[in-house]
Amino acid sequence: MSLHNGRPYLAIPGPSVMPDRVLQAMHQPSPNIYYGELVDMMGDLVKDLRTVACLPDGHVAIYITNGHGTWEAALANTVAPGERVLVLATGTFGEWWANTARAMGINVDLLNFGLQDTIDPDRVADHLRADTGHEIKAVLMVHVDTATSIRNDVPAIRAAIDAVNHPALFMVDCVASMGCDRFEMQNWGADVAIAASQKGLMTPAGMGFVYFNDKAHEARKGLNLVSPNWDWTPRAFPENFYRYFGGTPPTHHLFGLREALNMIVHEEGLESVWARHAKLAETIWAAVDAWGAGGEIACNIAPRHLRSHAVTTIRMQSPNATALRDWVSDKAGITLGISMGLADPGDPAWHGIFRIGHMGHVNAHMIMGVLGCIQAGMSALKIPYGEGALDAAAAVIAQA
Numbered sequence: 126m127s128l129h130n131g132r133p134y135l136a137i138p139g140p141s142v143m144p145d146r147v148l149q150a151m152h153q154p155s156p157n158i159y160y161g162e163l164v165d166m167m168g169d170l171v172k173d174l175r176t177v178a179c180l181p182d183g184h185v186a187i188y189i190t191n192g193h194g195t196w197e198a199a200l201a202n203t204v205a206p207g208e209r210v211l212v213l214a215t216g217t218f219g220e221w222w223a224n225t226a227r228a229m230g231i232n233v234d235l236l237n238f239g240l241q242d243t244i245d246p247d248r249v250a251d252h253l254r255a256d257t258g259h260e261i262k263a264v265l266m267v268h269v270d271t272a273t274s275i276r277n278d279v280p281a282i283r284a285a286i287d288a289v290n291h292p293a294l295f296m297v298d299c300v301a302s303m304g305c306d307r308f309e310m311q312n313w314g315a316d317v318a319i320a321a322s323q324k325g326l327m328t329p330a331g332m333g334f335v336y337f338n339d340k341a342h343e344a345r346k347g348l349n350l351v352s353p354n355w356d357w358t359p360r361a362f363p364e365n366f367y368r369y370f371g372g373t374p375p376t377h378h379l380f381g382l383r384e385a386l387n388m389i390v391h392e393e394g395l396e397s398v399w400a401r402h403a404k405l406a407e408t409i410w411a412a413v414d415a416w417g418a419g420g421e422i423a424c425n426i427a428p429r430h431l432r433s434h435a436v437t438t439i440r441m442q443s444p445n446a447t448a449l450r451d452w453v454s455d456k457a458g459i460t461l462g463i464s465m466g467l468a469d470p471g472d473p474a475w476h477g478i479f480r481i482g483h484m485g486h487v488n489a490h491m492i493m494g495v496l497g498c499i500q501a502g503m504s505a506l507k508i509p510y511g512e513g514a515l516d517a518a519a520a521v522i523a524q525a
């Protein structure tokens with residue numbers, strides 16, 4: 126028998142669960158794009174977008190694109206073909222940003238820190254110290270790599286760059302972390318940060334955000350050629366409404382984003398949003414620890430302080446993860462995330478990894494529901510696991 130009829134839960138690390146209020150805000154006829162509500166709301170929308178990134182003094186360009194597009198946009202405005210960047214990879218997403226750079230004719234130095242560990246600031250400093258001619262134009266890192274679920278220390282990398290007085294721009298991919306994990310762009314000294322609408326920002330996929338400071342804009346001014354769609358200048362400093370988007374605006378996405386930012390910035394508050402994600406992540410870890418005491422199941426990232434609060438990658442015996450994903454989908458109405466980048470899809474190990482997305486509009490009962498259904502699935506499938514996981518999870522919620 127199946128028990129999946131009812132409200133589905135897409136528990137993958139993006140797109141995330143969207144609030145009904147966001148969907149309802151989008152449910153309206155096409156607006157006037159020359160005057161009125163849409164035009165009038167842009168100033169506050171941009172301000173609230175900067176608030177989510179903790180960027181009081183910088184700029185943001187909005188693109189009709191996804192996270193991949195923002196990788197390209199960030200580089201298109203700062204680095205010319207033939208120039209060099211340093212990419213710090215801790216999973217698939219860092220490697221893909223490097224691939225984007227290479228495809229743009231940029232030379233890439235890649236430091237890879239593996240799939241279960243964070244960036245070593247000493248290796249970064251050593252690499253930059255050796256670049257005596259300051260050829261490296263930018264250092265690129267991913268804050269939360271969604272494949273491994275590592276959460277890297279952004280200020281530690283800023284400190285490594287400063288320790289060797291290297292002038293490279295510092296760029297951070299916050300697609301998975303923005304609106305979930307603490308990220309303070311200005312205080313932490315990032316020059317460029319990127320985000321997308323469909324993860325912590327709880328809005329349909331299709332909008333990408335590139336944040337930048339004046340130092341990064343100086344690099345933009347130094348480039349001879351930036352393709353008109355990627356040029357952040359008109360989007361961040363528009364002479365009129367039309368210039369924000371260089372064409373028809375993404376009307377309904379903007380209404381949805383407006384509502385999402387009302388909820389994040391003006392109602393719950395960013396600090397509370399971060400605290401909620403931290404507590405819910407801890408709830409999941411408590412359950413995984415208890416399961417792991419009696420079976421082969423563990424978080425991919427061992428140290429707690431290096432774990433994302435938005436996504437958790439879990440390893441178990443192959444092919445149990447695939448069987449479990451199928452079971453909770455068929456029987457319980459929950460979609461769990463597949464393995465990404467930890468094993469090739471053809472490798473049996475691929476079937477021993479799954480991910481729980483807990484980014485954006487998620488609360489205690491949703492997380493307890495996911496954990497309860499995972500345990501039901503392991504029980505039904507006779508996957509061995511330790512006792513007491515749901516009690517341990519409930520105890521974390523009880524302390525909230």
Ligand SMILES: *Cc1c(COP(=O)(O)O)cnc(C)c1O
Binds near residue numbers: 139192271330
């Ligand atoms: C999801 C994600 C991306 C890519 O976003 P798309 O919208 O799928 O192109 C990039 N970086 C990180 C860290 C992500 O989580």
